[in-house]
Amino acid sequence: MGKVVLKLGKDISTDDIYPGRFMATVLPTETPQFCFNDRTEFNAQLKAKAIPAGSVIVADENFGCGSSREQAVSTIRGHELVIVARSIARIFLQNAINLGLNLVICPTIEAQEGDELELVSGGVLNKTSGKEFAAEPLPPARQAIIDAGGLIPYTRKKLLELPAR
Amino acid sequence: MGMTVVEKILARAAGAKAVRALDIVEPRVDLAMSHENAALVINQFNEIHQGTDREPKPWDPDRIAIIFDHRVPAEGPKTATNQKLIRGFVARHGIAKFHDIRGDLGGICHQILPERGYVRPGFVVVGTDSHTTSHGALGCFAFGIGATEMASVWTLGVALNIEVPPTIKVVVNGRFQEHVGPKDLILHLIGRLTAQGANFRVLEFHGDTIEAMSTSGRLTICNMSVEAGATSGIVPADAETERYLRQEAGVTGSLAPVQPDADAVYEKVIEVDVSRLEPQIACPHTVDNVKPIGEVAGKAVQQIVIGSCTNGRLDDLEIAAGILKGKQVAPGTRMLVFPASGRIYSQALEAGYLQEFMRAGAVVMNSGCGPCLGIHQGALGDEEVALATTNRNFKGRMGNPKSEVYLCSSAVAAASAITGVITDPRSGGR
DSSP states (O other): OOBEEEEEOSOOBHHHHSOGGGTTOOOTTTGGGGTTTTSHHHHHHHHTTOSOTTOEEEEOSSBTBSOOOTHHHHHHHTTTOEEEESOBOHHHHHHHHHHTOOEEEOTTOOOOTTOBEEEETTEEEETTTTEEEEOOOOOHHHHHHHHTTSHHHHHHHHHHHSOOO | OBOOHHHHHHHHHTTOSOOOTTOEEOOBOSEEEEOTTHHHHHHHHHHHHTTSSSOOOOSOGGGEEEEOOTTSSOSSHHHHHHHHHHHHHHHHHTOOEEEOSOTTTOBOHHHHHHHTTOOOTTOEEEESSGGGGGGGGGTSEEEEOOHHHHHHHHHHSBOOSEEOOOEEEEEEESOOOTTOOHHHHHHHHHHHHOTTTTTTOEEEEESHHHHTSOHHHHHHHHHGGGGGTOSEEEOOOOHHHHHIIIIISOOOSOOOOOOOOTTBOOSEEEEEEOTTOOOEEEOTTOTTOEEEGGGTTTOBOSEEEEEHHHHOSHHHHHHHHHHHTTOOOOTTOEEEEEOSBHHHHHHHHHTTHHHHHHHHTOEEOOSSOGGGGTSSSOOOOTTOEEEESSSOOOTTTTSOTTSEEEEOOHHHHHHHHHHSBOOOGGGTTO
């Protein structure tokens, strides 16, 4: 984990993360260009590759609410950013697990842009403020998908356990 | 200990005698719906099969539905090419529940599924669209998933690692005032619950008001349950569900309605009395920023939108046409109407509603998602304001982050089209 590059409030919608007008673009190789497109300065930095992999977006509650569009996850993953949010909306969370987006649910996280965060056992350490915040563990069923490397390999394994049709 | 409706549906679908909230289950899926994002589903589906000795064939083409609605007719070459790719997949695998861009068969996925009888009480329904919650109106458990998860369903026929959601019981009683209805109820409820108040939970609707409500109204409230974060909304199937499926959807054969046990365990119970409910407006830029109409009346609007999976059905169009009868859309305001399906379009044409809209100065568009998701028709200009019967008002939702979207019922939308400002329909459109 690295520096906080964007601090967001609550109820950040998938329209904010990946505006609907770019939904015709679906492939994970193509979605990163529209990441937070209407936050023009941040988007420009991303496109200029000025934000290193492992940088952190900190968000308040209900991050990723709204649409089921998977582009909202692949667009962030494409830049190898980490999400640390107080809570995450259901479909976004499931999509993030399925695609292997790095995220931490940290119900009390406090951080400012520029702060350095570090993943420690059981939580997140804000190295700048010196405070530590507990993370919420994922339910075991979701962890199993992460451990398999995402839903595609997980499903592939299940497919191969079935008799051939 | 008894079970809620969703617990019962999931227990049956998972082959378990009983399940409880937070259990992990793998229910078999009765219907798997996608729209244009089937292009991404196909991509992920092929990737799952890559490097294996298995042919990429969906588990059961009869349980897959694909409906083009988000960008119809295609707004550009990318969408058109994706639609072409999907047509090839549909033909290759014999997917019969395919609704292309057509006046007879087409429409918005959340209208097509109930209208064609594809969703039934007791079903487990997944869709690559967050408003898949709509289909709980027919007494099934219906929820939105992402494209990769859909590819997994196409492969295995089950939804993997589903956490049984706790249920919130919502008891609604009382009779609506004239020009107040299901949309006002659900907006009020979202305002009370907040945008995350029902996260990871199901809203199960009960009470006199729900019993007396048509399937169309039930679709509206279940549709927007997701705006409170709910995994799904559900109305236990009853006589109205059967009437709708038999008479309107032409379903024959037996139905298996699911009722909650008398001692079902609910996380909490919310009661709503609608008898004094006023028309409700969701203000920019969150759906839970809900105010009674008196607090926002008089706000100038440049675009009125009537339509969408939330409020584009025949009763919505009837209400709007009734209010507009003999009146004109105000100068400086444009009004766009998007019937939810080709069938509804035809019915509204026959009933004379579309003629009434045209005469009043509204533009009647083809059925589809239209401007609701800001991708296709009806984008807003900088600093413009829209008043829409759609379901989301997030910043940029209608195609422009410098614009504003207010959400309302079709009665409020029609009354406001006449005046050009947000107007209480109870005042007779004055």
